[in-house]
Amino acid sequence: MSKFKKDGKKKLPAISTASLPDIIFMLLFFFMVATVMREVTLIVQVKAPDASEVQKLEDKSLVSFIYIGKPTKALQKKWGDEDRIQLNDAFAEVSEIRGYVEEKLTKIPEYKRKKHMISMKVDADAKMGIVTDVKQELRKANALKINYSTRKGYDAKK
Amino acid sequence: MIRETPEISAGSMADIAFLLLIFFLVTTTMDVDSGIVRKLPPPLQDNVEPPKINQRNIYTVLINSADMILVNGEPGSIKTLRDDVKEFLRPHYPDNPKFPETEDMELDIKGRKVLYHKSKGIISMQNDRGTSYKIYIHVQNELAGAVRELRDELAQQYYGLSFKELLEKDEDAAKQIQKAVPMAISEAEPADFGGNK
Numbered sequence: 001m002s003k004f005k006k007d008g009k010k011k012l013p014a015i016s017t018a019s020l021p022d023i024i025f026m027l028l029f030f031f032m033v034a035t036v037m038r039e040v041t042l043i044v045q046v047k048a049p050d051a052s053e054v055q056k057l058e059d060k061s062l063v064s065f066i067y068i069g070k071p072t073k074a075l076q077k078k079w080g081d082e083d084r085i086q087l088n089d090a091f092a093e094v095s096e097i098r099g100y101v102e103e104k105l106t107k108i109p110e111y112k113r114k115k116h117m118i119s120m121k122v123d124a125d126a127k128m129g130i131v132t133d134v135k136q137e138l139r140k141a142n143a144l145k146i147n148y149s150t151r152k153g154y155d156a157k158k
Numbered sequence: 159m160i161r162e163t164p165e166i167s168a169g170s171m172a173d174i175a176f177l178l179l180i181f182f183l184v185t186t187t188m189d190v191d192s193g194i195v196r197k198l199p200p201p202l203q204d205n206v207e208p209p210k211i212n213q214r215n216i217y218t219v220l221i222n223s224a225d226m227i228l229v230n231g232e233p234g235s236i237k238t239l240r241d242d243v244k245e246f247l248r249p250h251y252p253d254n255p256k257f258p259e260t261e262d263m264e265l266d267i268k269g270r271k272v273l274y275h276k277s278k279g280i281i282s283m284q285n286d287r288g289t290s291y292k293i294y295i296h297v298q299n300e301l302a303g304a305v306r307e308l309r310d311e312l313a314q315q316y317y318g319l320s321f322k323e324l325l326e327k328d329e330d331a332a333k334q335i336q337k338a339v340p341m342a343i344s345e346a347e348p349a350d351f352g353g354n355k
Contacts (some may be wrong), residue, residue, distance in 0.1 A: 049291060127291070132287065139199065
């Protein structure tokens with residue numbers, strides 16, 4: 001008669017996993033929205049210098065990147081260990097920068113072109129000579145808004 | 159006779175979603191890009207003479223190929239650079255021959271016209287081709303920091319806000335401050351004394 005009599009032999013019901021895909025999909029969508037595709041594979045070593053007066057890059061679709069640094073270890077045999085410029089997926093010479101800027105500019109809708117920005121990702125140990133050459137070339141290409149990519153956390157007083 | 163179609167098992171759905179998830183995790187970067195924003199001067203026209211600038215308005219910062227800093231002809235240190243630059247760029251009125259000249263301008267603060275003595279000081283920066291990028295960025299950082307702090311002081315004085323907060327709240331007011339304390343940094347063409355390219 002007792003209502004609360006235990007049914008000793010009954011097993012625990014299995015927890016339904018039907019909602020598991022939904023949870024995973026939610027995670028998936030989060031990552032799809034929150035992230036940007038890595039556009040290029042780096043073939044130069046870039047360890048950005050540190051600074052404190054930094055500004056965030058707002059719209060990544062308006063930013064073109066120029067990488068400067070020593071070739072990666074695997075490529076040093078062939079290319080030597082001098083600082084080099086990387087545009088898109090290949091090493092480039094200074095003279096190729098103009099074409100690169102123009103090519104990137106055509107991908108931006110016309111009304112946004114004024115906001116086009118060049119982000120220079122330069123290795124902290126690179127020499128200014130090559131950086132200056134690139135800057136002069138950018139001036140000629142009329143790409144005047146630039147951004148020196150840095151990491152946070154510098155304090156000159158220390 | 160209609161036979162019911164058997165239900166398709168959704169058990170592997172999670173696995174598929176996991177695969178996609180891992181793919182996105184691997185191919186994407188989460189890092190927020192940040193850096194020091196600068197504007198390059200437009201390309202030089204051949205027939206235009208550079209404007210003459212009074213020597214006392216110029217504050218020179220030189221960096222040699224051994225990453226040593228020379229400030230106004232004397233060895234300087236990155237540690238004191240920010241404060242020195244701030245002192246130089248802060249308007250000194252009445253006229254003080256040790257500091258740059260000032261120029262009168264009107265600021266429009268909340269509809270009221272305020273007279274402001276804007277400093278004509280310019281930071282001139284020159285480096286060697288052999289200077290390391292790291293020290294160059296550190297100097298740039300200190301110069302930008304000095305200008306930012308001066309803007310903060312002005313914004314604090316008139317609006318009780320930092321420059322950044324003001325920029326978010328009232329863009330026109332922030333532009334006035336920007337005009338009063340311009341980012342007056344001029345970069346000369348680098349010299350090549352260090353020898354190593």
